[in-house]
Amino acid sequence: MFQIIKNEWRFLVRSRLLIAISIAFVSILLLSIFLGNYQTQKQEQTYQKATEHLRQQWVSIDAMNPHSAAHYGTYVFKPANLLSNLDEGVNSVTGNVLRVEGHVQNEIVHSEASQMQAVSRFGKLKSALLLQYIVPLLLIFLAFNTISSEKQSGRLKLLVLQGAKPLEIILSKTLSVWLYGVLLLIFVVVVYGILNFQNLTAEILTRTGLFFLSYALYYFIISGLTVFLSARWQNATLALTSMLGIWILWTIFLPNILMSSAEKWYPLPSRNEFQSAMTEDRSKGLDGHNPSDERGIALEEKVLKEYGVDSLSQLPINFDGMRMQADEEYGNSVWDKHYGSNRNILHQQKKSFQLGGIINPFIALQNTSMGFMASDNLHHQDFLLQVENYRRVFIKMLNDKQTFGGSKTGNWGWKIDNAFFKSVPDFEHRPTQISVVLSNYIMDVSLLILWSIVVIALIFFGTKKIKIV
Amino acid sequence: MIQTIELTKKYGDFTALDKLNLSIKEGEIFGLLGANGAGKSTAINMLLGFLNPDSGKVQINDIDATKNAKDARKIIGYIPENVNLYPYLSGVENLDYFCRLAGLKYSKTELQDFLASCGLQSEANDQKVSAYSKGMRQKVGIAIAYAKKAKVYLLDEPASGLDPLASKELSILLKKLASEGATILMASHDIFRVREVCNRIGILKSGILVKELYAKDVSANELETLYLKFMQN
Known part of the structure; x- marks a missing residue:
């Protein structure tokens, strides 16, 4: 087997056309890695600057009423992700900036796609784009005539006569083509590692290793299937046409069809429907700014009873802050209900889309690629949840200060000094650990492994019927 | 040694090779003459074990090649037309x-x-x-x-498309191999080259071995006349 692989590689190394194509492709890969790195660095700098600027604004608040500060709010920026150098995933369409304020959960805005037409139409040039679409094409072009050319030239007879088994020949040819893809993959990962050497962590290495594994499996599926077809069909053109058909089906049609189907099976409410439902549910709750609100009055009576006083002015605390927090908590429960429902729908969509991997391993690859590079919707949702949790802590701190900071009910002119604002913590993003989310990708990895086994089985059993003459 | 016993191959109703009996000794060069489609390549592919006979047997030295093609291939050299x-x-x-x-x-x-x-x-x-x-x-x-x-050389139209010098060199080489003890079967439709190189000649027509003779017994012209006679009948 080694001899056949060695011979195939001699062909690769000695073919000027292949060398030229490889050099051109490696140059584009290099460009994509450098560009990816540059963009991430730039994004990181912008993120740092913006975050520092806003923090500076916040800690510079001289003296302000805490609830006014809740309305003043702040902004949270989605931090740059080192891993997304390789796969941008959904990052360019999901937005980067989230306004954090009292009473309302804002949507994340300012996606790159909304600001750059080229990004919205073609996506960003990231290594994953080349590794997912172009490398498989290269592998198909390398493999489609590996066996048929041996058959047509009569060399297959000579090879078998010299003692090589047909299965051995097909497996060796598959491995040779697969190795080409794996070498390109190694090149990408190594260059990425060198460029980011100082920032490499166990988490990044684990994720990159899993990213590598998924691509290596997918390349094996493509290489094996193409070599198998090359062995089964009588001519190379038929093998090439079949594989190109499969490539188009897998990478263009099926992902779109399956995603649209998943969206139809589990429809998300439109933005208007979502907002209307939220507004309607919130209107049934407590209005923190309306003292005559029924629920507000009930809360007031309860608090007066607890403190054993008859009027708000007798309370040792500021009831306005308490009412604001009650309003906030009701709003949070409404958000949890609707946003939670959306998350469930997204989860179901993802699950059914993942099942598409049964008929299309490319879907499994896309899922793992984005997932392991922390740039899929799951990671984005986790970021949004972290921001919402921060918002709740942030607003509660301000409302509690309004309530227990020493002011009296109705005293909206009361202000707290700068030291308090300095003590309010800034948002700190905790990147999602792969150990926590790995279970979400087990199905994708399993399907890639299953597909590889199917291809091996095809080669094992299908090649028994291959005619040497 | 190459031996075929009642070797037969059919493709549906078409009989590509019909009860071929051959026996080629060590050091002998056997020329299998026949027109295109006469069954020469079918015979060679069965000797190589790439085609299974419908009936009959192939013996390569001591090996039953119909049952143990892998072992037989170890001692076979095959030279195709190209x-x-x-x-x-x-x-x-x-x-x-x-x-x-x-x-x-x-x-x-x-x-x-x-x-x-x-x-x-x-x-x-x-x-x-x-x-x-x-x-x-x-x-x-x-x-x-x-x-x-x-030990055994199977050549399928080896001289086809060769220039006279290369063809002559091939003849010399085959004779040298035979002198070293190799058993050689050469399928061809080049009457003159076969007459020149081979010890024995068989004429195959529609899968049937219609004539077997020693090369030394006929001149090239006589062989041509004989061959044409069989082809035209």
Whole structure:
């Protein structure tokens, strides 16, 4: 087997056309890695600057009423992700900036796609784009005539006569083509590692290793299937046409069809429907700014009873802050209900889309690629949840200060000094650990492994019927 | 030794080879003459074990090739009409590759010696095969079988398309191999070359061996007349 692989590689190394194509492709890969790195660095700098600027604004608040500060709010920026150098995933369409304020959960805005037409139409040039679409094409072009050319030239007879088994020949040819893809993959990962050497962590290495594994499996599926077809069909053109058909089906049609189907099976409410439902549910709750609100009055009576006083002015605390927090908590429960429902729908969509991997391993690859590079919707949702949790802590701190900071009910002119604002913590993003989310990708990895086994089985059993003459 | 006993191959109603009985001894060159479609290549493919006979048996030396094709192939050298080698490898590299597939490791000098024994000019050893003529590729093809120490050589139209000099060189080479003890079966429709090289000749028509004779018993012209007579009947 080694001899056949060695011979195939001699062909690769000695073919000027292949060398030229490889050099051109490696140059584009290099460009994509450098560009990816540059963009991430730039994004990181912008993120740092913006975050520092806003923090500076916040800690510079001289003296302000805490609830006014809740309305003043702040902004949270989605931090740059080192891993997304390789796969941008959904990052360019999901937005980067989230306004954090009292009473309302804002949507994340300012996606790159909304600001750059080229990004919205073609996506960003990231290594994953080349590794997912172009490398498989290269592998198909390398493999489609590996066996048929041996058959047509009569060399297959000579090879078998010299003692090589047909299965051995097909497996060796598959491995040779697969190795080409794996070498390109190694090149990408190594260059990425060198460029980011100082920032490499166990988490990044684990994720990159899993990213590598998924691509290596997918390349094996493509290489094996193409070599198998090359062995089964009588001519190379038929093998090439079949594989190109499969490539188009897998990478263009099926992902779109399956995603649209998943969206139809589990429809998300439109933005208007979502907002209307939220507004309607919130209107049934407590209005923190309306003292005559029924629920507000009930809360007031309860608090007066607890403190054993008859009027708000007798309370040792500021009831306005308490009412604001009650309003906030009701709003949070409404958000949890609707946003939670959306998350469930997204989860179901993802699950059914993942099942598409049964008929299309490319879907499994896309899922793992984005997932392991922390740039899929799951990671984005986790970021949004972290921001919402921060918002709740942030607003509660301000409302509690309004309530227990020493002011009296109705005293909206009361202000707290700068030291308090300095003590309010800034948002700190905790990147999602792969150990926590790995279970979400087990199905994708399993399907890639299953597909590889199917291809091996095809080669094992299908090649028994291959005619040497 | 090559022996076929009642060897028959059918494709549906069409009988490609009908009860072929052949016996070729060591050191003998047997020429199988026949028109296109006479069954020559079918016979060779069955000798190689690439086609299973519908009935009959193939014996290669002591091996029943119909049952144990793998073992038989170890001692068979096969030279097709067009020896398609790997064009990006040199003659030496091609020979080395095919030898290694057979589990044989030779030094470069040994490989060069094999090529020289088969008549390849030493200047061509390290040239890419893409620059070789058909005759040169035939020589490498024979060297592959020679280096494998094949006892039996099966040649399918080996002289087809060769220039007279290359054809003559091939004849000399085959005679040399036979003198060293090889058993050679050469399928061809080149009457004159077969008459010149072979010890015995068989004429195959529509899968049936219609005539068997010694080459020394006929002149080239007589063989041609005989061949044409069988073909026209």
